[in-house]
Amino acid sequence: MPADTALSPEVLEALALPRFTGLDEARAAGRACVWGGEPLVIETAVDLGEQHDSTAGTWFPRASRQAVAERARRAFTAHAPACPACRDEDQVDCPLGAELHRLTLVYTAVxxxxxxxxxxxxxxxxxxxxxxxxxxxxxxxxxxxxxxxxxxx
Known part of the structure; x- marks a missing residue:
C-alpha cells in the first residue's frame, strides 16, 4: 500500500492485526499473509505498515488482498451498527467506517x-x-x- 494510505492504529485494531509474538517466521517476515499464512508476492501483497513490538522491535506485516477485504468487511459490519455516523447514510464523517469501507472496496476481487x-x-x-x-x-x-x-x- 502506498505510504500516503498508511493504516491508522484504529483500523489495524479493527482488522485484528495479530501480535508479533506467536507468529511463524514467514508471517513475521512478511513473506506470508499475517492472517491466513498463504505465501505472498510483491505485486499482490498489502503492506500493513511499520509496526513496533516491545520484544521484537520493528516488523513489517503484510497480508493478502482477500484477507484484508474480508477482515475490513467483517470489521465494518461489526462497527457500523454501534456508530451513529455510519448508521446515517447522509454522513461521511466517521474515519474508521470510511477507511474500512474503502479497504473492502479496494481489495475485493470483482x-x-x-x-x-x-x-x-x-x-x-x-x-x-x-x-x-x-x-x-x-x-x-x-x-x-x-x-x-x-x-x-
Whole structure:
C-alpha cells in the first residue's frame, strides 16, 4: 500500500492485526499473509505498515488482498451498527467506517458471471473454472453463478 494510505492504529485494531509474538517466521517476515499464512508476492501483497513490538522491535506485516477485504468487511459490519455516523447514510464523517469501507472496496476481487454478465457479489456462491486456449499458452479464469442466473430486466 502506498505510504500516503498508511493504516491508522484504529483500523489495524479493527482488522485484528495479530501480535508479533506467536507468529511463524514467514508471517513475521512478511513473506506470508499475517492472517491466513498463504505465501505472498510483491505485486499482490498489502503492506500493513511499520509496526513496533516491545520484544521484537520493528516488523513489517503484510497480508493478502482477500484477507484484508474480508477482515475490513467483517470489521465494518461489526462497527457500523454501534456508530451513529455510519448508521446515517447522509454522513461521511466517521474515519474508521470510511477507511474500512474503502479497504473492502479496494481489495475485493470483482468477478463477473460468464453466462449472464452480472457482477458476482463477494458473499454470493460461484464456481471458478480455468479455460485453456485452443492452441498456445494462456487461458483465463472464468466465473459463473452456482445457481441459475437471473435474467436481466
Amino acid at each position: 468477478r463477473y458471471c460468464s453466462r449472464c454478465d452480472r457482477q458476482i457479489a463477494p458473499d454470493e456462491d460461484h464456481a471458478t473454472y480455468q479455460s485453456q486456449q485452443a492452441s498456445g499458452p494462456g487461458g483465463a479464469t472464468v466465473y459463473t453463478h452456482s445457481r441459475p442466473c437471473q435474467r436481466q430486466r
